[in-house]
Amino acid sequence: MNRTDELIKEIQEVKKSYPKTKAALLPVLYLAQREFGWLRPEALEFVSEALDIPKATVKGVATFYAMYKHKLMGRHLIQLCTNVSCMIFGAERLVDFLKNKYGLEVGGTTADGRFSLVIMECIGACGTAPAMLVNDDFYENLTEKYIEEILEKYK
Amino acid sequence: MERVLLKNIENPNSADIDEYMKVGGYRSLPKALDMQPRDIIDEVKKSGLKGRGGAGFPAGMKWTFASADPKFPKYLLCNADEGEPGTFKDRPILEKNPHLLIEGMAISGYALQAEYGYIYLRGEYPDAKHALKKAIKQAYEKGFLGDNILGKGVKFHLAVHQGAGAYICGEETALIESLEGGRGQPRIKPPFPVNVGVFSAPTIVNNVETLANLPYLIEIGADAYSKIGSPDCPGPKLYCVSGHVEKPGVYELPMGTTLRDIIYTHCGGIRGGKKLKAVIPGGISTPVLPPDKIDCPMDFVNMPKHGSMLGSGAVMVFDETVCLVKVCYRALKFFEHESCGKCTPCREGTGWLRSILDRIERGEGREGDIDMLLDVAGNMFGKTFCPLGDGAASVVQNFIKHFRPEFEEHIK
Ligand SMILES: Cc1cc2nc3c(=O)[nH]c(=O)nc-3n(C[C@H](O)[C@H](O)[C@H](O)COP(=O)(O)O)c2cc1C
Ligand code: SF4
Numbered sequence: 001m002n003r004t005d006e007l008i009k010e011i012q013e014v015k016k017s018y019p020k021t022k023a024a025l026l027p028v029l030y031l032a033q034r035e036f037g038w039l040r041p042e043a044l045e046f047v048s049e050a051l052d053i054p055k056a057t058v059k060g061v062a063t064f065y066a067m068y069k070h071k072l073m074g075r076h077l078i079q080l081c082t083n084v085s086c087m088i089f090g091a092e093r094l095v096d097f098l099k100n101k102y103g104l105e106v107g108g109t110t111a112d113g114r115f116s117l118v119i120m121e122c123i124g125a126c127g128t129a130p131a132m133l134v135n136d137d138f139y140e141n142l143t144e145k146y147i148e149e150i151l152e153k154y155k
Numbered sequence: 156m157e158r159v160l161l162k163n164i165e166n167p168n169s170a171d172i173d174e175y176m177k178v179g180g181y182r183s184l185p186k187a188l189d190m191q192p193r194d195i196i197d198e199v200k201k202s203g204l205k206g207r208g209g210a211g212f213p214a215g216m217k218w219t220f221a222s223a224d225p226k227f228p229k230y231l232l233c234n235a236d237e238g239e240p241g242t243f244k245d246r247p248i249l250e251k252n253p254h255l256l257i258e259g260m261a262i263s264g265y266a267l268q269a270e271y272g273y274i275y276l277r278g279e280y281p282d283a284k285h286a287l288k289k290a291i292k293q294a295y296e297k298g299f300l301g302d303n304i305l306g307k308g309v310k311f312h313l314a315v316h317q318g319a320g321a322y323i324c325g326e327e328t329a330l331i332e333s334l335e336g337g338r339g340q341p342r343i344k345p346p347f348p349v350n351v352g353v354f355s356a357p358t359i360v361n362n363v364e365t366l367a368n369l370p371y372l373i374e375i376g377a378d379a380y381s382k383i384g385s386p387d388c389p390g391p392k393l394y395c396v397s398g399h400v401e402k403p404g405v406y407e408l409p410m411g412t413t414l415r416d417i418i419y420t421h422c423g424g425i426r427g428g429k430k431l432k433a434v435i436p437g438g439i440s441t442p443v444l445p446p447d448k449i450d451c452p453m454d455f456v457n458m459p460k461h462g463s464m465l466g467s468g469a470v471m472v473f474d475e476t477v478c479l480v481k482v483c484y485r486a487l488k489f490f491e492h493e494s495c496g497k498c499t500p501c502r503e504g505t506g507w508l509r510s511i512l513d514r515i516e517r518g519e520g521r522e523g524d525i526d527m528l529l530d531v532a533g534n535m536f537g538k539t540f541c542p543l544g545d546g547a548a549s550v551v552q553n554f555i556k557h558f559r560p561e562f563e564e565h566i567k
Binding site: 017019020022023024025026027029030053060061064065066067068079082083084085087088120121122123124125126127128129133136138 | 237238239240241242243246271277278279280281282314316317318319320321322333334335336337338339354395396397398399403404405435439469471473477481482485486489492493495
């Protein structure tokens with residue numbers, strides 16, 4: 001079975017969870033993002049065809065949500081919270097650190113394509129602030145030194 | 156107080172079904188299935204349980220409305236969007252005690268005669284997603300979910316629906332819109348979700364913590380339950396405390412514990428012996444309080460009498476070193492980012508408030524800026540389509556109300 005067939009099978013599976021096809025749109029956008037790397041035009045077209053939803057609708061939905069990516073991202077996605085509880089424990093300093101040490105701008109990607117940085121609005125780790133997600137992994141009580149150690153693990 | 160919602164979470168395997176059953180889990184579900192759905196709803200009503208998602212709406216009343224609607228199918232939605240900044244109370248239930256929520260939902264599904272349920276989970280909780288999916292699979296295998304639960308002919312199916320990073324989807328009608336595959340913008344009410352909700356069917360939306368109360372409520376009964384915590388607002392409550400306390404974290408305490416007790420008795424007081432400057436008691440949208448107002452009981456009934464709200468029980472503590480203008484600015488940056496854009500006062504107002512606060516914070520504030528903030532906020536409050544806009548306006552109004560000199564200082 002090739003990748004596309006496999007993806008279509010996965011989509012069929014997702015559709016079973018809902019009485020109406022359109023409800024599968026958010027999960028299917030996640031699947032498309034995983035397969036295509038980001039929601040490039042072909043990805044949106046693929047979703048539109050797979051679910052028989054107009055392309056404009058698919059795009060409208062995809063652009064509403066912060067977790068869908070509309071440009072190529074680095075191999076590892078750093079999602080750093082700077083909301084109030086993280087801010088008062090120095091999250092902004094960490095943003096500066098990522099910029100100075102790795103050349104990583106907010107919303108940008110390192111030149112070697114290793115990391116991208118996205119600023120988050122509260123990731124529910126306020127008691128152990130500041131916090132970030134790297135891909136699907138939570139890291140809390142961050143310091144500059146700790147971030148350096150963590151990022152060593154992501155090549 | 157015996158821990159109910161955070162029971163057994165020190166056990167590293169607490170999310171496993173066997174561990175949950177070892178400490179008494181899935182004993183309330185068979186008990187509930189032997190009751191009539193109407194009797195369960197009456198118990199919930201009698202217990203006085205109020206929704207833990209922020210508004211404190213009586214759960215029994217919502218359930219009565221939904222069950223009075225003759226249309227079927229009905230849907231039960233669990234609001235696990237937990238996006239209110241400062242809030243991380245549902246996370247330990249989702250990650251470490253998922254079966255408590257599943258059992259609560261199975262009981263609620265039966266009581267409401269809803270055969271399908273969804274957990275709308277925020278996209279930023281990957282660990283919770285894995286824990287829930289695994290737990291749901293285990294619950295199906297043991298017959299606690301499915302077409303014929305425990306052989307009693309009761310049907311309830313449950314799935315996780317992952318959000319994608321939009322705070323507004325925590326608002327119940329936006330959540331429904333998002334579950335249906337749309338842009339998460341709120342819908343007009345009425346019709347209320349209990350009559351016309353997801354897929355146009357009667358829909359009950361409850362918060363994670365609300366639903367997680369059900370097994371215990373059924374176990375001990377409404378009379379005993381209503382004796383926990385505040386008389387008008389009973390039950391165990393999760394308070395999540397962040398900021399400058401010695402021991403931040405999630406605390407399960409009787410509803411109505413005072414803010415002072417939470418900060419000084421349970422969380423060990425202000426870090427490094429510093430002075431308390433301000434507290435946001437219920438998540439970023441709730442009015443900030445100065446230190447002389449912290450003797451209030453933290454429940455849905457008493458907090459409004461003391462000038463704030465319980466909200467999501469997210470206590471954010473600021474010591475004397477914090478610049479509150481900066482906190483206020485950061486809060487408005489959040490609201491601007493999360494405004495869904497549907498209505499003008501919120502879409503435009505949040506941007507204006509943020510930009511004025513930004514210049515004040517940078518020391519470039521102009522004379523008259525404070526009045527302009529109040530003017531903009533006043534033109535938003537009560538005029539927005541959903542409570543997000545009200546929240547944004549009231550944050551500004553309350554920071555200025557209690558800490559105006561600090562704003563003036565910045566502008567001078
Ligand atoms: C902007 C906004 C965000 C909200 N976010 C959440 C949330 O993250 N979780 C939640 O349970 N309720 C949230 N609510 C409240 C829900 O609309 C709804 O009242 C609640 O889920 C009902 O459940 P309950 O009765 O058990 O509290 C939010 C409301 C608004 C206006
Ligand atoms: S108040 Fe804000 S979030 Fe709510 S509908 Fe209006 S624009 Fe959207």
